[in-house]
Amino acid sequence: MRPADSVATSLEDSSSRRALLAGAGVAGTLAAIPILRRLFRLGEANASPSQAQDIRILQLVLQLEYTQVAFYEQALRDANLEGELRDFADIALGHERQHLAAIRKALGAKAGPKPTFDFGPRTKSPEAFVKAAIDLEDTAVAAYNGQATNLTKATLAAAAEIVSVEARHAAWVRAVAGQVAAPDPVDEPITAAQAARGLRLIGLKAQ
Amino acid sequence: MTAHFQNFDEFLAAVDRDGAVGETRARAEATMSRRGLFGLTFAGAGATLLARAPVAAAAGLPAPDLDILNYALVLEYLQASFYTEAERSGALHGRTAEAARVVGATERAHVKAFLHLLGSKAVKRPTFNFQGTTEQQRPFLKTAVAFEDLAVAAYKGQAPKLRSNAVLAAAVGIHSVEARHAAWMRQLFGITPAVNAFDRPSSRASINRIVTSTRFIVAKPRMKARTKPEFTG
Numbered sequence: 001m002r003p004a005d006s007v008a009t010s011l012e013d014s015s016s017r018r019a020l021l022a023g024a025g026v027a028g029t030l031a032a033i034p035i036l037r038r039l040f041r042l043g044e045a046n047a048s049p050s051q052a053q054d055i056r057i058l059q060l061v062l063q064l065e066y067t068q069v070a071f072y073e074q075a076l077r078d079a080n081l082e083g084e085l086r087d088f089a090d091i092a093l094g095h096e097r098q099h100l101a102a103i104r105k106a107l108g109a110k111a112g113p114k115p116t117f118d119f120g121p122r123t124k125s126p127e128a129f130v131k132a133a134i135d136l137e138d139t140a141v142a143a144y145n146g147q148a149t150n151l152t153k154a155t156l157a158a159a160a161e162i163v164s165v166e167a168r169h170a171a172w173v174r175a176v177a178g179q180v181a182a183p184d185p186v187d188e189p190i191t192a193a194q195a196a197r198g199l200r201l202i203g204l205k206a207q
Numbered sequence: 208m209t210a211h212f213q214n215f216d217e218f219l220a221a222v223d224r225d226g227a228v229g230e231t232r233a234r235a236e237a238t239m240s241r242r243g244l245f246g247l248t249f250a251g252a253g254a255t256l257l258a259r260a261p262v263a264a265a266a267g268l269p270a271p272d273l274d275i276l277n278y279a280l281v282l283e284y285l286q287a288s289f290y291t292e293a294e295r296s297g298a299l300h301g302r303t304a305e306a307a308r309v310v311g312a313t314e315r316a317h318v319k320a321f322l323h324l325l326g327s328k329a330v331k332r333p334t335f336n337f338q339g340t341t342e343q344q345r346p347f348l349k350t351a352v353a354f355e356d357l358a359v360a361a362y363k364g365q366a367p368k369l370r371s372n373a374v375l376a377a378a379v380g381i382h383s384v385e386a387r388h389a390a391w392m393r394q395l396f397g398i399t400p401a402v403n404a405f406d407r408p409s410s411r412a413s414i415n416r417i418v419t420s421t422r423f424i425v426a427k428p429r430m431k432a433r434t435k436p437e438f439t440g
Contacts, residue, residue, distance in 0.1 A: 098404035164386035171390035182387035
């Protein structure tokens with residue numbers, strides 16, 4: 001079993017939430033927002049926060065940050081990125097490296113080794129890169145948000161400093177591509193299992 | 208005539224003409240002793256209950272959460288009014304006009320959500336004077352950047368203080384959307400959308416100081432009409 005799977009299994013809850021990468025993508029409609037019903041359903045309590053659970057969650061987040069670093073590194077090498085899109089990838093890579101370092105430091109000896117990746121065509125052209133970067137950053141935002149109620153308050157505060165930077169990346173790359181940069185009124189979370197599935201769809205292979 | 212407040216709490220007290228905030232605090236504190244009961248009710252049929260009976264839901268939330276929600280509501284009022292006014296001014300063009308439309312709709316949805324949640328406990332919408340920043344594209348963008356970065360830092364500062372998981376889940380889902388808005392407005396303004404690897408939180412006191420310094424919040428509605436009256440007698 002891959003690490004992301006074991007983390008996912010231990011954290012998976014039963015509610016069915018939008019699988020970000022599974023199909024729907026980002027809904028563009030702002031009309032008719034049953035916002036509260038959705039928001040509050042998300043707050044259903046999972047396991048009580050604990051330091052041990054923080055570590056399991058950080059191990060998932062570690063996979064996420066490893067994936068982002070590898071993705072931007074490969075894309076900068078292979079995707080023929082130019083202009084503002086290249087600036088975006090450069091700056092985002094720098095941020096993801098700092099996130100990775102912070103999470104590795106927090107996990108210490110419990111930090112797993114770097115996994116392997118196969119991003120396929122996603123790091124081979126600017127068009128594919130834009131689409132994959134949006135998917136990856138949206139997955140990061142949804143994954144962090146999905147764990148907010150599972151984290152101890154101290155770790156939540158640290159995670160909150162990262163998640164908004166991922167959200168900025170997601171909006172930035174959309175804006176560069178001429179898309180609506182913030183299509184949803186609220187970011188819906190995904191479960192750890194959905195996050196792990198999303199990472200595998202993008203190119204996370206194994207350790 | 209405008210009045211400037213030392214901080215948001217003072218401001219909240221000033222707009223709290225019917226005593227909604229004070230009443231909220233008193234009731235919520237009384238509710239705390241029955242939290243077990245409300246907790247059970249909430250955990251059970253919470254979502255449906257909330258959608259249909261916002262007052263009951265608000266009464267079931269811990270007092271500090273209600274306080275934070277009202278604080279967030281004022282920031283959302285500020286943003287929603289700003290974008291609505293900018294859109295109506297007709298001064299925006301191109302992609303900026305599109306962004307203002309989309310972001311404005313989102314901020315209005317946030318206001319609506321908080322009003323629904325807080326019910327009669329919600330603070331009233333203040334009167335704003337955006338000092339002309341909604342009437343030209345560059346000042347609009349500059350102000351939008353400031354508002355969005357401020358909102359991100361404000362939500363981040365409050366999120367770990369929330370006690371209700373339901374409110375926390377809502378708050379983080381809005382927090383990251385504000386960050387998307389911040390990046391979008393920065394990109395349109397021509398500055399780096401994501402400057403640092405870590406976005407730092409801001410305390411309530413710090414947010415209060417910044418908002419107060421803008422002089423965008425006025426105590427009373429402006430007496431001077433914005434447009435010529437249709438009927439002059």
